[in-house]
Amino acid sequence: MRDVAALAGVGLKTVSRVVNGETGVSPELHDRVVEAIGRRTYQRDLHASMLRRSTRKTATIGLVLEDVANPFSSALERAIEDAARARGVMVLAASCDEDGDRERRLVATMRERRVDGIVLVPAAGADHGYLEADRRATRSIVFVDRPPRFLDADVVVSDNRSGARAAVAHLLDRGHRRIGYLGDDPAIYTAAERFQGYREALAERGVPPDPTRERAGLRSVADAERAVIELLRSDRPPTALFASQNLVTIGALQGLRGLDAQHDVALVGFDDFPLADLLEPGVTVVAQDPLALGRAAAHLLFRRLDGDASPWQRLVLPVELVTRGSGELLPPEGSDRTRR
Amino acid sequence: MRDVAALAGVGLKTVSRVVNGETGVSPELHDRVVEAIGRRTYQRDLHASMLRRSTRKTATIGLVLEDVANPFSSALERAIEDAARARGVMVLAASCDEDGDRERRLVATMRERRVDGIVLVPAAGADHGYLEADRRATRSIVFVDRPPRFLDADVVVSDNRSGARAAVAHLLDRGHRRIGYLGDDPAIYTAAERFQGYREALAERGVPPDPTRERAGLRSVADAERAVIELLRSDRPPTALFASQNLVTIGALQGLRGLDAQHDVALVGFDDFPLADLLEPGVTVVAQDPLALGRAAAHLLFRRLDGDASPWQRLVLPVELVTRGSGELLPPEGSDRTRR
DNA sequence: GTGAAAGCGCTAACAC
DNA sequence: GTGTTAGCGCTTTCAC
Numbered sequence: 001m002r003d004v005a006a007l008a009g010v011g012l013k014t015v016s017r018v019v020n021g022e023t024g025v026s027p028e029l030h031d032r033v034v035e036a037i038g039r040r041t042y043q044r045d046l047h048a049s050m051l052r053r054s055t056r057k058t059a060t061i062g063l064v065l066e067d068v069a070n071p072f073s074s075a076l077e078r079a080i081e082d083a084a085r086a087r088g089v090m091v092l093a094a095s096c097d098e099d100g101d102r103e104r105r106l107v108a109t110m111r112e113r114r115v116d117g118i119v120l121v122p123a124a125g126a127d128h129g130y131l132e133a134d135r136r137a138t139r140s141i142v143f144v145d146r147p148p149r150f151l152d153a154d155v156v157v158s159d160n161r162s163g164a165r166a167a168v169a170h171l172l173d174r175g176h177r178r179i180g181y182l183g184d185d186p187a188i189y190t191a192a193e194r195f196q197g198y199r200e201a202l203a204e205r206g207v208p209p210d211p212t213r214e215r216a217g218l219r220s221v222a223d224a225e226r227a228v229i230e231l232l233r234s235d236r237p238p239t240a241l242f243a244s245q246n247l248v249t250i251g252a253l254q255g256l257r258g259l260d261a262q263h264d265v266a267l268v269g270f271d272d273f274p275l276a277d278l279l280e281p282g283v284t285v286v287a288q289d290p291l292a293l294g295r296a297a298a299h300l301l302f303r304r305l306d307g308d309a310s311p312w313q314r315l316v317l318p319v320e321l322v323t324r325g326s327g328e329l330l331p332p333e334g335s336d337r338t339r340r
Numbered sequence: 341m342r343d344v345a346a347l348a349g350v351g352l353k354t355v356s357r358v359v360n361g362e363t364g365v366s367p368e369l370h371d372r373v374v375e376a377i378g379r380r381t382y383q384r385d386l387h388a389s390m391l392r393r394s395t396r397k398t399a400t401i402g403l404v405l406e407d408v409a410n411p412f413s414s415a416l417e418r419a420i421e422d423a424a425r426a427r428g429v430m431v432l433a434a435s436c437d438e439d440g441d442r443e444r445r446l447v448a449t450m451r452e453r454r455v456d457g458i459v460l461v462p463a464a465g466a467d468h469g470y471l472e473a474d475r476r477a478t479r480s481i482v483f484v485d486r487p488p489r490f491l492d493a494d495v496v497v498s499d500n501r502s503g504a505r506a507a508v509a510h511l512l513d514r515g516h517r518r519i520g521y522l523g524d525d526p527a528i529y530t531a532a533e534r535f536q537g538y539r540e541a542l543a544e545r546g547v548p549p550d551p552t553r554e555r556a557g558l559r560s561v562a563d564a565e566r567a568v569i570e571l572l573r574s575d576r577p578p579t580a581l582f583a584s585q586n587l588v589t590i591g592a593l594q595g596l597r598g599l600d601a602q603h604d605v606a607l608v609g610f611d612d613f614p615l616a617d618l619l620e621p622g623v624t625v626v627a628q629d630p631l632a633l634g635r636a637a638a639h640l641l642f643r644r645l646d647g648d649a650s651p652w653q654r655l656v657l658p659v660e661l662v663t664r665g666s667g668e669l670l671p672p673e674g675s676d677r678t679r680r
Numbered sequence: 681g682t683g684a685a686a687g688c689g690c691t692a693a694c695a696c
Numbered sequence: 697g698t699g700t701t702a703g704c705g706c707t708t709t710c711a712c
Contacts, residue, residue, distance in 0.1 A: 002689085010699085011698060020691085024698085041474050048689035048704090053690090078409035078435065081434060081435060094425075110430070113386050180686070239407075250614075250618075278597065352683075353682070357682090360707090388688090390706075391705080478709095
């Protein structure tokens with residue numbers, strides 16, 4: 001910058017004014033500075049400038065996701081990026097792979113870089129008390145998809161429990177009574193909520209839960225596939241399945257396909273996924289809206305950064321049952337349905 | 341930091357030494373500093389520290405993708421993030437949606453934040469001459485998936501042309517002669533290369549190209565779907581299709597499904613996608629390896645950042661034909677095949 | 681082993 | 697309108 005000032009024959013402050021688009025520079029000097037900047041390919045150092053500025057903003061936010069490569073996470077990221085771009089803010093994105101330690105390290109690294117705020121999908125079972133240490137900092141963190149543990153903060157989640165309840169009620173409405181549950185690690189908030197929804201739907205219709213038909217802790221497509229095959233080979237196998245998550249649904253599909261049962265056993269999954277409509281039959285799902293989640297989280301964060309100090313918000317976004325065929329298959333004659 | 345130094349009753353430099361893990365601090369003072377840091381929840385400002393450091397690295401790189409929400413992009417991002425994490429580097433990620441102006445603005449914004457380097461998937465048709473202005477800067481940019489225009493720089497791409505040639509040869513081997521081409525915007529490097537591959541495969545077997553069976557500029561799933569329906573309703577419709585990209589393949593599937601022709605017309609797509617194996621029939625594709633592309637780009641960039649000044653590299657990564665059924669359908673009796 | 685002074689690139693405050 | 701001085705949070709250099 002000194003270089004540019006010398007070349008244009010002006011003072012440092014004049015260059016600073018031009019770079020920041022401030023008023024009060026004569027057109028003549030302005031042009032000389034602009035030309036000098038061009039000749040030296042000068043580019044201002046945002047961080048050095050923010051160092052002295054009163055409002056110490058880096059125009060950068062952090063985003064900690066489960067895994068940037070997962071479609072749910074990346075839709076979230078996209079929505080947040082769009083909201084950020086509208087404000088001239090950039091996004092430092094990272095994956096924590098459900099690892100609480102990594103989450104903590106990532107947050108620390110982002111703070112070292114003085115991000116203005118952080119949007120965080122917390123790792124399963126992580127304790128977020130560590131964020132409490134800096135009271136002001138918690139005002140610049142928004143949790144998405146799952147609430148923090150041991151900390152009050154802003155959070156945006158889907159209505160997991162109602163969604164699961166609706167999915168299972170949908171199957172019960174079609175006469176199914178033996179409905180299998182396929183679930184993720186119950187330490188994950190969303191998995192626990194969805195399991196509650198499953199149980200509640202059964203309870204509402206007076207169908208007793210049967211733990212032998214419930215499989216939790218499925219961590220991969222292969223796990224889910226194995227679980228389905230096992231369930232369907234048991235005595236009195238389920239006539240319908242509820243899969244509590246994306247990958248589990250896909251594993252279930254693979255399992256059903258392997259047994260050639262995809263047209264016989266009903267299936268409703270939680271979380272929509274690409275091509276769900278092109279499969280045979282189409283896969284009925286409870287669809288979340290990751291773009292809406294991301295948008296809401298970003299807006300909440302920016303409101304806080306703008307100084308909103310109102311009480312913590314907890315936004316619960318609706319989900320939607322999308323019927324495509326697999327969830328509308330009826331139980332076979334002679335199954336429990338006829339005994340009612 | 342001054343605060344911490346005062347609390348511990350030491351000089352600024354001693355705190356600095358402790359924070360940076362330098363040697364030469366007596367254990368006693370070290371402990372006092374650590375304690376003071378804890379009490380004040382001190383967190384060093386990385387950018388202020390880098391300001392004075394000789395080696396002016398921010399330990400942050402930029403990543404400009406077409407769209408972070410697209411599976412190919414996000415796989416790339418993940419690979420780059422992993423390579424970066426191994427070096428303690430964070431990633432500033434952004435989408436440019438094939439918009440050359442946005443790409444340029446994003447690069448400028450990242451440089452304002454003093455990223456150490458940038459990995460860039462260039463926007464279609466963008467002129468990258470602007471990067472030439474700063475000679476040193478081009479050493480810290482790696483292009484992925486597509487080469488830059490009007491600029492020499494490091495680049496990592498897939499072997500698009502051979503992949504397309506292999507896909508079309510695969511169809512020719514099964515007796516198809518009327519092979520439709522469904523393609524993206526030809527201004528995109530990959531689209532152009534794949535079209536070349538398609539034409540080359542035909543030429544190698546002496547099959548004359550027929551422009552009435554070639555549809556380029558398909559920008560969405562819906563575009564592709566319409567194009568397929570149109571092609572198949574024409575006189576002497578194609579008995580096989582080559583789709584040059586992800587979304588185009590999905591549109592083609594939808595079109596075939598709509599005409600109930602998915603078991604009659606062969607299809608090979610470029611780019612793998614989730615669930616391609618669960619469809620009926622499974623979708624034969626030429627699979628790129630986005631993780632390998634990302635890994636290679638990151639390694640190349642880090643080598644440059646470590647001072648490697650060797651000539652520009654151009655890495656071409658192999659692709660793989662994955663047969664799943666749709667590409668192995670045979671042409672109907674009485675089609676051109678029998679006339680040979 | 682430790683600390684004081686200078687300075688990284690920039691902007692705030694104030695004088696001209 | 698314009699330039700000067702001080703100082704943001706930190707590291708360097710160099711005395712002690």
